Amino acid sequence: xxxxxxxxxxxxxxxxxxxxxxxxxxxxxxxxxxxxxxxxxxxxxxxxxxxxxxxxxxxxxxxxxxxxxxxxxxxxxxxxxxxxxxxxxxxxxxxxxxxxxxxxxxxxxxxxxxxxxxxxxxxxxxxxxxxxxxxxxxxxxxxxxxxxxxxxxxxxxxxxxxxxxxxxxxxxxxxxxxxxxxxxxxxxxxxxxxxxxxxxxxxxxxxxxxxxxxxxxxxxxxxxxxxxxxxxxxxxxxxxxxxxxxxxxxxxxxxxxxxxxxxxxxxxxxxxxxxxxxxxxxxxxxxxxxxxxxxxxxxxxxxxxxxxx
Amino acid sequence: xxxxxxxxxxxxxxxxxxxxxxxxxxxxxxxxxxxxxxxxxxxxxxxxxxxxxxxxxxxxxxxxxxxxxxxxxxxxxxxxxxxxxxxxxxxxxxxxxxxxxxxxxxxxxxxxxxxxxxxxxxxxxxxxxxxxxxxxxxxxxxxxxxxxxxxxxxxxxxxxxxxxxxxxxxxxxxxxxxxxxxxxxxxxxxxxxxxxxxxxxxxxxxxxxxxxxxxxxxxxxxxxxxxxxxxxxxxxxxxxxxxxxxxx
Numbered sequence: 179x180x181x182x183x184x185x186x187x188x189x190x191x192x193x194x195x196x197x198x199x200x201x202x203x204x205x206x207x208x209x210x211x212x213x214x215x216x217x218x219x220x221x222x223x224x225x226x227x228x229x230x231x232x233x234x235x236x237x238x239x240x241x242x243x244x245x246x247x248x249x250x251x252x253x254x255x256x257x258x259x260x261x262x263x264x265x266x267x268x269x270x271x272x273x274x275x276x277x278x279x280x281x282x283x284x285x286x287x288x289x290x291x292x293x294x295x296x297x298x299x300x301x302x303x304x305x306x307x308x309x310x311x312x313x314x315x316x317x318x319x320x321x322x323x324x325x326x327x328x329x330x331x332x333x334x335x336x337x338x339x340x341x342x343x344x345x346x347x348x349x350x351x352x353x354x355x356x357x358x359x360x361x362x363x364x365x366x367x368x369x370x371x372x373x374x375x376x377x378x379x380x381x382x383x384x385x386x387x388x389x390x391x392x393x394x395x396x397x398x399x400x401x402x403x404x405x406x407x408x409x410x411x412x413x414x415x416x417x418x419x420x421x422x423x424x425x426x427x428x429x430x431x432x433x434x435x436x437x438x439x440x441x442x443x444x445x446x447x448x449x450x451x452x453x454x455x456x457x458x459x460x461x462x463x464x465x466x467x468x469x470x471x472x473x474x475x476x477x478x479x480x481x482x483x484x485x486x487x
Numbered sequence: 488x489x490x491x492x493x494x495x496x497x498x499x500x501x502x503x504x505x506x507x508x509x510x511x512x513x514x515x516x517x518x519x520x521x522x523x524x525x526x527x528x529x530x531x532x533x534x535x536x537x538x539x540x541x542x543x544x545x546x547x548x549x550x551x552x553x554x555x556x557x558x559x560x561x562x563x564x565x566x567x568x569x570x571x572x573x574x575x576x577x578x579x580x581x582x583x584x585x586x587x588x589x590x591x592x593x594x595x596x597x598x599x600x601x602x603x604x605x606x607x608x609x610x611x612x613x614x615x616x617x618x619x620x621x622x623x624x625x626x627x628x629x630x631x632x633x634x635x636x637x638x639x640x641x642x643x644x645x646x647x648x649x650x651x652x653x654x655x656x657x658x659x660x661x662x663x664x665x666x667x668x669x670x671x672x673x674x675x676x677x678x679x680x681x682x683x684x685x686x687x688x689x690x691x692x693x694x695x696x697x698x699x700x701x702x703x704x705x706x707x708x709x710x711x712x713x714x715x716x717x718x719x720x721x722x723x724x725x726x727x728x729x730x731x732x733x734x735x
Contacts (some may be wrong), residue, residue, distance in 0.1 A: 229573050254575035263565035267500065269507045278567075281496035282574035284489050310507075326570065 180243055182207045182334065182366050183228070188237035190223050190389075197223040198389045200237070205368065205382075207333075210360060212380030213370040214470060216482050220389040221370035222262070225338040228368060229259045242333070255283065258332030260323050262339040268312035272303060272322050275311060276329060283330040297325040300362075301355060317348030324355060335359075337369040341376065353379055372482070374470045385474060392477045397470060404468040404476055406443030411452070412461040413438060419459050427451060434475050441468065441476065493580035494587060497571070501555060501588025511554055516596060519547025537607040541690040542664025544600050545683065548593040548627050549655050555589030556634030557651075560644050578728045586631045586721060593627035594620070597690075609694040618706045619693025625713035626686030630655070632720030639727050658683040663691070668702040682716040685709040 181204035190198040198220045205211045213221045226232040227239065230250050239246035241253050266275050273294060280290040298304045301321045311319060320340065327335060337356075341349040353376065360367055369380065377383055378397050385392040385400070393400050413419040420431040420438045429448065432439045440448065446465055453460075471482045505511060523543035527536030562568040571581055598620070634651060641647045661674060662683030669675050678684050689709035691700065704712070 231573060251575045254573060257573070259570065259573050261569045263569070265567055265569040267504065267567040269504050270500070274503065275567075278496045278500055279570065279574075281492045282571060282576055284492065284575075286492060 179207070181205060182242065183211075183368070184238075184240040186238045186240075188224075188227065188234065188239060190220075190227065190232070190235050196389055198227075201386075201389075201391055203384055203391070203394055205366060207366055208360070208364055209381045210357070210367040210369065210379070212377050212383045213368070213386055214372065214374075214377040214383050214474075215386035215392070216372060218388070219386040221372075221386055222338060223389070224386070225336060225368075225370050229257070229336050229338075230254055255330065256333045258327030258330060258335045260327045260335070260337040260340050262342055264319060264323070266311045266319060266322055266326070269310065271308055271310055272298075272314070272325075273307040275322065276326055279326045279329050285329070293329050293331075297328050300328070300359065301325045315348075317344055317351060320344060320348070320352050321355065324352070324359075328359065331363070332365065334366045334368065337367070339370055339372065341371075341373065349373070349376070374482075377470050383470070385470075385477070387474070387478050387480075393473060400470065400473045401468045404441050404472055406441065406468075407445040408466050408468050408472050409440040409445045409448060409452075410464045410466075411438040411440075412436070412463075413459050414461065415459065419456060422456065423452075426455065432475065432479065434479070435481050439472075439475065441472065489576055490580045493574075493576040494584040497581060497584025498588040498591065500567070501585065501592060505555075505592050512596075514550075516547060516599060518550060519543050519600060522546060533607070537609075537695075539664070540604070540607045540609075541687050541694060542659070542662065544597050544623070544690055545626060545662065545664060545687050546659055547600055548597045548623065549630055549659060551593040551596050552589050552627055552630040552634055553648075553651055553655065555592060556631055556638045557644060557647055559585070559635060559638040560642060560647055563639075564642075579725045582632075582635060582721065582725045582728055586628060586635055586724065589631035589634070590624060590627040593631065594624045597623040597627070604694060607694075610697060612696040615693045615696035615706065618710060619690060621710055622686060622689025622693055622706075622713065625710065625717055626683070626689070628717045629682050629686070629713060629720055632717065632724050636720060636724040636727055639724065639731065662687045663703060667700070682713060685712040685716075689713065 183205040185204065186202050188198055188201040189196070201224070213224055215221050223232070227234055230246065230253065234247050242256055244253055246253060267278075276294045276297065277290065280286065280293060285293055298307050301324060303318070303321060303325060306314060306318065311322060314322065323340070341352050344352065356367065357379070359365060369376070371377055380397065382394070382396055383400065384394050411419070416433055416436055416438050420433055423429055423431050423438070427448065429440050429442065432441070449463065449465065452463065474482050523536065523539055527539040529535070530539070559568065563572070633654070637650055638647055641650060658681055661678050661681055663678065664683075664687050669678065685704055685708070688704040689706060691703055692706040692709065
């Protein structure tokens with residue numbers, strides 16, 4: 179079966195700035211597919227192209243077997259979209275927001291009522307239907323956004339940093355709902371994020387940096403590429419210590435900001451020699467399993483949070 | 488069908504939003520009324536108030552249209568319009584719904600001020616009254632469509648207000664609201680191509696059907712010209728929405 183989404187050599191340029199560089203990937207039906215990367219990495223541009231807000235520049239995007247550049251309206255009918263910034267009318271009630279959304283998708287009358295009742299039920303919003311959106315908490319507002327995007331029974335849901343600004347509990351709640359819906363509907367989900375714990379919940383991830391594909395795969399696989407554990411050292415003089423370690427212990431070190439990072443199998447075995455030989459230069463030492471951030475560091479030599487715009 | 492449903496739903500949203508923010512309403516009507524009382528009285532008592540009445544109505548509606556369209560900028564970047572723009576509907580329907588909503592509100596506001604029409608010696612004549620309502624609606628439509636077009640082109644709220652104030656106040660001043668005829672030829676030409684001239688004329692003719700007004704365009708001329716402007720600015724707005732898809 180052909181993939182639900184096929185992207186080939188997609189590039190995008192804002193004036194002279196290249197926001198996406200020849201991106202190629204595909205997404206299968208039923209996947210939760212994540213786009214992970216720092217701000218300015220190209221996530222939002224990708225989102226805007228896939229959600230049909232931007233037109234495609236060089237490259238081809240096929241969704242549901244249709245060309246995104248040609249069959250915009252037919253594609254839109256089968257998608258649900260959650261924006262990073264609120265897309266609810268705060269002066270309107272929850273049910274009124276859903277009603278307008280339904281009308282835009284050609285739903286009306288009893289059928290629309292059924293859809294609204296169903297989505298309010300699914301997202302536990304029934305008793306808030308008559309409340310104005312502005313009176314709801316941030317977490318609840320996000321759930322209404324989700325209900326709104328679901329109204330037209332989309333086969334594909336695209337979300338742009340959907341849980342930005344939510345506290346961890348609300349974020350978890352949002353994702354639980356999303357996963358439940360994915361299972362119940364067999365829906366495909368595309369989501370951009372810069373939260374590592376969200377990225378970990380995706381089936382597959384595309385890691386983006388400066389508009390380019392850095393890595394693509396299942397989170398576990400990506401982390402396994404690093405092999406073993408990750409040691410992080412904080413030192414008085416990181417540059418000098420890194421050089422010494424490479425020379426005397428024959429380990430490959432990476433300088434990440436002011437941290438020295440060593441990735442290797444059984445990295446814990448290095449702890450004793452480090453302590454004995456260089457204890458006076460090391461301020462702190464941590465050992466951990468690789469995270470998706472380590473994958474990013476491994477591939478780019480930079481931390482995730484460094485180049486915030 | 489989807490076209491009508493889209494127009495209807497966006498139109499209805501404008502009305503509900505307005506209804507939920509009473510201060511907007513109060514501000515627009517209040518400004519116009521105060522303006523009318525002060526300016527009209529200052530320029531010559533009851534006669535002055537009668538003369539300034541049509542212009543006052545148009546000014547009040549102008550503010551209403553301005554507020555209705557200023558919200559587009561934020562609504563599009565961080566609001567409800569984001570999801571409208573990815574819905575499977577035509578851009579022309581979105582533009583029509585939004586403009587109709589703003590125009591309806593402005594018209595209702597204009598009709599509300601007509602409560603005072605009796606006090607300025609306006610006379611009722613059925614066809615003139617119909618023409619009056621049509622003029623109110625059409626000039627509102629023109630201003631909202633013009634605002635829509637500018638709001639979509641300018642992506643900053645203060646920038647939009649600056650430009651709209653300049654444009655609207657200039658057009659209003661040269662509309663026959665303050666003086667019906669000018670001895671300067673370029674100004675006369677400007678007044679001839681100014682949509683507000685026909686809006687104010689339509690209202691004036693509708694309110695005072697039997698008064699002699701040689702210098703003011705006739706009612707049916709005014710309505711046709713306004714209709715032309717309405718179609719023009721609607722098409723312009725639709726075109727701009729269709730063309731400017733990209734924005735960071």
